[in-house]
Amino acid sequence: MGQAYSAGLTVTESIILRKERIMPLKGKVLVTKGTKVKGEDVVAETLLPGKVLPFNLANKLGVTPSQLEKYIKIKIGDQITPKTVLAENAGLFGLGIFKSVVYSPIEGEVENISAVTGQVLLREPRIPVQVKAFIDGIVTEVIPEEGVVIENKSAYIQGIFGIGDETTGELKMLATTPDDELDAGKIDDSCRDKIIVAGSFIPYHVIDIAIKHGVKAIITGGIDDQDIKKLLGYDIGVAITGHERIGLSIICTEGFGKITMAKKTFDLLKKFDGKKASVHGHTQIRAGVIRPEIIIPLDFKEDELISVKATMPVLEIGTLIRIIRNPHFGSIAKVTGLPEELTKVESETLVRILEAEFEDGTRVLLPRANVEVIES
């Protein structure tokens, strides 16, 4: 077989990006097609339904659900405040003595009234939600009541794992080589609101200092599992992240442990030192793969915005690969052979392998499953 499909992360100096910015519910789009937007601009907003409070009105009033109808003072859709009387009975002998009055516990709206259970559902006021552009670019499509599509030309790096939400800021290289381990002395007030770049590793106490200095995001080759646990206060069981609020976002380009950042990634970040970037730590490995992203917008003309159809990375002779499991974890090599036969590796597992050559000319045999294509 001359080629095979393989997983891979994109690291490229120039790509046409297309980002859908969709509201969680239908709402109002605030921009029109062709508008030039900045990452921080709000492009759409909506109102999320408020919390629902079930409230057993019949019980409160001391009547059966079927009797409730006689005493209720509200109907579905009514606006309510804590002063609104929901129901009241006539009191003893209908004379108003020991009369029970039930007021609304919240401000909001009446959602439902049930004669079967005596329960009313009250909804709190709606909660406004804004969607930002996230990347500098042009609105190329408006999806009425739902959101927009923003396109731009960017330098683009996919990380492997991250934590924390979307943010924007200026890139600041703190590492001088891809295998640098970031030390605390390099972080000072000049890092405020910046996206800082470490090399192979950033330890917990340095992340802590970065948070204190108002750093917006950290890009690192590797991170220690226990440091993440200390930061979050819990262990990540299943990789669905991005919702954490720890004061900054972290984008890890290689994996867990001390792992030298891929040279191509490092060089690209270095080239754009001082430029504005949009980043996020959203990661979801299962059911719709989402990887963290580093997006550095470039100048472009509108006619350049022709996106290329997604394809699956292909392994073939000459493909540049990154080894993603021991032995040689983190190393870069070039594919020199794709033998068809199943081959036994050290663990005695029979697998499809490939032959790869390192920069120094040494060659190794590796399971195809343990490499990823470096896409460009």
Added chain:
Amino acid sequence: MQYDEKRLTRIVATDCGSTTTKAILIEYVDGEYRQTIRGEAPTTVEAPLNDVTKGVINATQEMEELARLKYNNPKLKFMENGEFIIPRNGDIGIDAYVSTSSAGGGLQMMVTGVVAAMTGESAERAALGAGAIVMDLISSNDKRMNHEKIERIRQLRPDMILMAGGEDGGTIKHVVEMAELVSGADPKPRLGSAYKLPVIFAGNKEAIGDIKNTLGDKVNLIIAENLRPKLEAENLGPARDKIHDIFMEHVMQQAPGYNKLMAWTQGPDHQQVPIMPTPAAVGNIMQTIAKNDKIEVVGVDIGGATTDVFSVFTEEYIFNRTVSANLGMSYSISNVLASSGLKNIMRWVPFDIDESELRNMIKNKMIRPTTIPSLLEELVLEQAIAKEALRLAFEQHKTFASGLKGMQRQRDISEAFSQSTSGASIVNLMTLDLLVGSGGVLSHAPRRYQTVMMLIDAFLPEGITRLAVDSIFMMPHLGVLSEISVKAATEVFRKDCMLYLGTCVAPVGKGKYGKPALYAKLQLPDGSVFEEDIPFGEVRLIPCAAGEVAKATLKTSGGLILDATKAKELTVDLHGGIVGIVLDTRGRRPFALPTENSERIKYLKKWMRELKAYPEDILV
């Protein structure tokens, strides 16, 4: 619809898993159905391709290439222009294509009931039996406040909801109250908001009118027969059927590429064959084994994201399935560590390793789920993790697989002081006949000896238990194949899928390491005799090939027993297998490893050496 061997001569079956799409070729050769070739490729239901059929094409292409090599026939072809050629015409095409699927997270459901341990549990059983992952069970008595329940329903985005509650003629109020909570939450389906969320009501039939009034406008309401019409009876079939229909009609339609895949799955006359959720197909097979051989069976399917356990127990062949949604060997591997704790994993590892190195290795497997252990040390570690994932999943299963709760039981005087109550687990390892393993880490272990070791250490079978493994992970394929040809599915299952590993003999009870535990005399078919007084804390492996039987005389010492009648002496036939007969005197209830580290490592190495689990150089 069933087809005979004249119409079905070459079949492609795929299982679109969350990580990998596995394709197998089944052919009718020399008067019998055999599984001949397999291929696999990454599943492509997700970005960037967002089309499940691409993975199917890639896996089939690999199979095509291997078939051409095997038969030395370059003309062989199953697909053209990215579609199957049906029916077969000589070298070209196939007669049928069938598929199961758990890609994109499988079928995710939420269930509701009135009392969690009664109608709630029945609803959960129905959903699990249909192959779903149950995201949450919400009931009137589950201790959460009503507004918390609404919040929860809103957050979850299930593929569908199953509502149960009230025996026929029983409570209406509580059932309607639950419907009001669902209505208030106004839940949205997981895949796409273009359709209304399907909600199946399978509760008190007298509440149907009120349920329609409460939910009718907001959701796609489907009514099924009450799944717990009386306290002492479950009727899960109709609800399960409805779940399958909706899975096909609504859920699958929304997943990327499934419309195309559903059109592809067809028999020789182009009749459509429904795609089945993977666990439902495996459940089909497990029940067939139990009923055909009249035995009690436990089966396990350990995947990348989830671990399913199936069991068939008692004379009524009561079937139970559980899915441990966050126990698996890739996506969920980190959660195995979080659930079991590092110490429990390390107790199975016969060497010392730096803790942070191990933790980072596990996390790296989580974020790059398709990698495989190339180094021996990493294989040992993954198999130690697998033992814990299996153990935890089985613990959950034992708790769930119980008799119906809430029933009144008549007791005689002998039971008056026993602790058993209604709803006790029906899983009895002492009466279990067969333990079947499936899923990558068990089916693809480099040595079958390792599979035996993992099954024994994780499940701790008691008394006499046969062990088997799904040879290359094809139970799902055969489960769905039986829909169009029971004959093909059964033949392939017996000849190519089910691989008997051997039998485990494990006396139950406590003992002291080194003290006498089991006298065993085995007369083997080749005329040789194995005879030994085996001390406590040992493992012996006696080769005895598949299809062969050893005549055994077994006598225990101390308080150890051999079967459910508490026999201390037995003369039995022990079935062989590709690994052989394992005599395990490490004790049960409790099973305990030596606490002192060097002692534990010494014994682990001894057992692993005896079971031929790993090459000698890692055990010195």
